[in-house]
Amino acid sequence: MSPANEPRKSKAERTAEAREKARQIREEQLKKDKRNKLLIGWGIVVAVVAILAVVALVVSTSLKNNAPVADQGPTPASANVHGGVTLLKGSEVAKSDPATVNIADLPEAPATPPATVKAPGADAEAGKPVKVVLYVDFICPVCKNFEAQYNETLTTLRNEGKITVEYRPLGFLDSRSTTNYSSRAANAAACVVNESPEKYADFVNALFDKQPAEGGAGLSDDELKKMATEVGAKSIDTCIDEKTYRPWVKYATQEASIIGVTGTPTVMVDGKQWGKGDSAQTEFPAFVEAAIKAKA
DSSP states (O other): GGGGOOOOOOHHHHHHHHHHHHHHHHHHHHHHHHHHHHHHHOOOOOOHHHHHHHHHHHHHHHHHSSSOOOOOEOOOOOTTTTSSSEEETTTBBBBOOOEEEEGGSSSOSSSOSSSOOOTOOOOOOOTEEEEEEEEEEEOHHHHHHHHHHHHHHHHHHHHHTEEEEEEEEOOOOOGSSSSHHHHHHHHHHHHHHOOOGGEEEEEEHHHHHHHOTSSOOOHHHHHHHHHHHHOOOOOOHHHHHTTTTTTHHHHHHHHHHTTOOSSSOOOEEEETTTGGGGGGSSSSSHHHHHHHHOOO
16 A cells, blocks of 8 residues: 555544654663763773772872881992992993991081081092092082083093092982982992993983983983983892992982082082182183193
């Protein structure tokens, strides 16, 4: 039967069909609304779980980074008890006997800060190259500027056998980050010299090249591990995770304060501090050259 010949529906039938269709539409909308509410609900649950996970990670990382550091611990291989690593020609690093440092062995700080810094192990030695000792902090912008200005000169003189360059990284500026970055970076450098001494200079350069701004978290431990790998050092993952040389950094930092180091960089050349007293008006390269000539 063609549509034209279909019997015309009554008004009641048309009304009933319209109501049924409306009911089906309402039911479908109710199902859709229910599905949306479930999706929103699960979305909120997932978001809350994700937020809690992030918060837990931040809290655990903060607790880890700011946990108390032991007063006693080992020195890295090729490092001295004063927090120093001495660079010789090329990638060679001076050897040092294994040792243990203990905060209890340090003398009490003097009531009045010393007028001049007397850095242990920094004095001139007859018949040996001039000693350049650098107290640095890896988040210190002035230290980075010093490196940018003078690293090439120091490297040239070092490779000529005229000087040695000893880095003593400190945790002076831990308060300038939220994660004790200064000490963490110094520990990472210690881990590198212990595992791959030939890569120490490259790692120090990388730390200054990628120096974070003061006031933030600094580079994460994972970023420090990655940097070590990028310069070709052996893995330092366990060393960083266990904070192996943080006591050594702590010891060096406190010793530096006791002997009168009040800021970084503090630069010693054969035991004499550059930038203080008579040397205040002398350019650093000229100060070093004078020390070299004095030994000629």
